[in-house]
Amino acid sequence: MSGTKGLRSWRFVLVLIVIIALTLCCVFLDLSWVSEKISYSLQEVIDALMGRGTWSSTIIVRNINAPRVVIGIFVGSGLAVAGAAMQAVFKNPLASPYILGLSSGASLGAAVSMLFAIPFIPVAIVTPVLAFITCFATMFLVYMMARTGGVVKTETLILSGVAVSSLLTALVSFLTFISGERLEGIVFWSMGNLGNADWGEIAFSAPIIFVSSLLLITQAKSLNVLMLGDAHAMDLGVDVRKTRLFILVLTTIVVAAAVSFVGVIGFIGLVIPHILRILLGPDNRVIMPVSMIAGSCFILICDYLSHVIAPYYGVLPIGVVTSLVGAPLFIYLLIRRKKEVGWN
Amino acid sequence: MTLETKGLSYDYVGWPVLQDIDLEVEKGEILGILGKNGCGKTTLLKNLNKNVSPKSGKVLLDGDDLEEITKRDIARKVAVVPQTNEVHFSFTVRDIVSMGRMPFQGLMGGMSNSDVELVDKALERVGLTSYADRHINVMSGGERQRVIIARALAQTPQILLMDEPTLHLDINMQFDVLDLVRDLSRNDGLTVVIVSHDLGMVARYCDRVLLVKDHRVFALGTPQDVLTPENMESVFGVDAELVYDEKAGENTVLLHGSSRSKE
Numbered sequence: 001m002s003g004t005k006g007l008r009s010w011r012f013v014l015v016l017i018v019i020i021a022l023t024l025c026c027v028f029l030d031l032s033w034v035s036e037k038i039s040y041s042l043q044e045v046i047d048a049l050m051g052r053g054t055w056s057s058t059i060i061v062r063n064i065n066a067p068r069v070v071i072g073i074f075v076g077s078g079l080a081v082a083g084a085a086m087q088a089v090f091k092n093p094l095a096s097p098y099i100l101g102l103s104s105g106a107s108l109g110a111a112v113s114m115l116f117a118i119p120f121i122p123v124a125i126v127t128p129v130l131a132f133i134t135c136f137a138t139m140f141l142v143y144m145m146a147r148t149g150g151v152v153k154t155e156t157l158i159l160s161g162v163a164v165s166s167l168l169t170a171l172v173s174f175l176t177f178i179s180g181e182r183l184e185g186i187v188f189w190s191m192g193n194l195g196n197a198d199w200g201e202i203a204f205s206a207p208i209i210f211v212s213s214l215l216l217i218t219q220a221k222s223l224n225v226l227m228l229g230d231a232h233a234m235d236l237g238v239d240v241r242k243t244r245l246f247i248l249v250l251t252t253i254v255v256a257a258a259v260s261f262v263g264v265i266g267f268i269g270l271v272i273p274h275i276l277r278i279l280l281g282p283d284n285r286v287i288m289p290v291s292m293i294a295g296s297c298f299i300l301i302c303d304y305l306s307h308v309i310a311p312y313y314g315v316l317p318i319g320v321v322t323s324l325v326g327a328p329l330f331i332y333l334l335i336r337r338k339k340e341v342g343w344n
Numbered sequence: 345m346t347l348e349t350k351g352l353s354y355d356y357v358g359w360p361v362l363q364d365i366d367l368e369v370e371k372g373e374i375l376g377i378l379g380k381n382g383c384g385k386t387t388l389l390k391n392l393n394k395n396v397s398p399k400s401g402k403v404l405l406d407g408d409d410l411e412e413i414t415k416r417d418i419a420r421k422v423a424v425v426p427q428t429n430e431v432h433f434s435f436t437v438r439d440i441v442s443m444g445r446m447p448f449q450g451l452m453g454g455m456s457n458s459d460v461e462l463v464d465k466a467l468e469r470v471g472l473t474s475y476a477d478r479h480i481n482v483m484s485g486g487e488r489q490r491v492i493i494a495r496a497l498a499q500t501p502q503i504l505l506m507d508e509p510t511l512h513l514d515i516n517m518q519f520d521v522l523d524l525v526r527d528l529s530r531n532d533g534l535t536v537v538i539v540s541h542d543l544g545m546v547a548r549y550c551d552r553v554l555l556v557k558d559h560r561v562f563a564l565g566t567p568q569d570v571l572t573p574e575n576m577e578s579v580f581g582v583d584a585e586l587v588y589d590e591k592a593g594e595n596t597v598l599l600h601g602s603s604r605s606k607e
Contacts, residue, residue: 148357221451221452224443227434228443231390232426234395235413237416240418281435281436282434
């Protein structure tokens with residue numbers, strides 16, 4: 001009894017140390033990046049951050065790299081913790097924060113904003129606002145569609161999520177096709193880009209993501225029970241309908257706040273909680289907080305990689321890198337750990 | 345603690361599932377619910393702890409309408425052993441049984457010493473002490489069933505609702521579990537409602553039997569009064585009789601066959 005417990009807590013400390021160390025490492029590497037040939041030293045990065053740097057290091061570190069790192073940290077943590085929550089709600093280790101079609105909802109909003117310019121308001125403002133709104137509208141639509149006889153079943157939610165998502169994706173494709181060059185932007189938007197966010201946007205989205213993530217973590221215990229099944233959760237006194245709605249709304253807030261500013265970034269919400277569950281067991285009281293750190297770590301690693309391989313392909317959109325890194329990792333896990341993910 | 349339904353009716357998107365069920369379960373009593381597939385047995389059980397709410401009529405827990413009690417307060421008094429299902433996450437047996445303490449804990453609260461003791465005791469009672477660190481997702485249906493029974497015990501309920509509790513269990517374990525349940529009801533005044541397909545087990549362990557047919561109460565009373573050859577033929581289509589097993593000192597049901605084979 002104490003054997004596993006002891007092993008688990010020992011592992012927990014080790015995993016936490018490794019993740020935090022890796023994250024700090026990535027923060028530094030990402031901040032110090034200048035070009036494939038040049039990067040700043042730790043001292044130069046600190047000087048630049050403190051405002052004692054040279055003219056060029058201040059611009060590069062503070063104005064170019066730092067916003068990217070900061071939004072990355074928040075988006076990564078939010079998507080990972082939302083992924084953990086969705087996997088628990090849907091009792092499926094393969095669920096992601098986008099399972100209800102939120103990413104296609106946001107994409108449609110972004111596409112519309114780029115296609116139909118509103119006078120006097122720059123696209124840079126309209127796109128996140130509209131993406132945020134359509135993200136929410138999608139969640140609302142999916143939830144209402146899943147109601148049968150006043151009851152919303154989890155299985156029905158997935159189905160209506162898939163249905164709505166494919167419809168919205170089709171609409172985005174349609175808009176992209178008919179508008180030609182004007183919608184080139186949507187292609188890049190849907191691949192994710194950390195570099196677009198400015199401090200004003202970060203000041204708006206970071207607190208939203210952070211607070212919603214913490215609120216999600218307060219539901220960790222209920223989520224543990226939900227992983228056994230809705231009926232089990234009800235039997236143990238969880239108001240499943242309320243709890244699930246609360247979690248879905250918080251996830252939508254996190255995803256909307258993240259995706260609206262940086263576009264669709266895949267695989268973080270899917271892979272991170274999954275890997276952590278293999279390392280640390282399924283308890284959401286552990287998985288969810290650690291997911292936040294690990295999500296940031298993963299996105300920063302991917303951001304750094306996208307810069308390292310820049311000389312060959314240009315700086316790749318972050319969503320492409322997270323998928324390129326995340327998908328093989330995920331496939332490996334699926335093959336190695338069939339039982340844990342329900343592939344019997 | 346008593347449980348009562350008054351004119352309970354339930355329907356699912358227009359289909360009647362339960363009609364006008366009147367039922368009273370006394371403290372310390374074991375009530376068996378029998379009926380064919382789809383007669384509404386499981387739905388009746390779900391109504392008893394507000395997993396679903398009746399379309400009309402009410403359910404009373406010690407005289408209080410369930411609709412006025414929160415899920416959490418219900419879970420502090422009523423534990424459920426549902427039909428088993430697969431779990432895709434690698435919780436340990438101890439993790440799952442510990443969840444039985446959840447209705448008594450705060451939002452993020454951990455296990456107190458007395459919680460741990462209750463969990464240990466529950467594990468011991470179903471013979472799972474040495475399984476505490478095994479992972480639920482690689483266990484057999486019968487083992488999972490025992491884990492869930494242990495969880496229900498750790499919940500220290502006054503009322504225990506069981507849906508086919510012996511379905512996946514080995515024969516000896518079926519007796520062990522129901523002996524345990526009977527012990528709890530006799531000695532601790534635990535009120536038990538068991539939904540089952542097993543006529544013999546119900547005849548042996550239940551103080552009273554509710555026979556459900558076509559979503560209504562068909563018969564309610566002692567096993568001797570309810571499990572008559574006529575009733576069993578009418579509800580289940582079997583040629584069967586309740587007999588007293590001298591050696592065991594218990595009731596059992598002899599199944600002679602389908603009533604069709606008699607013709």
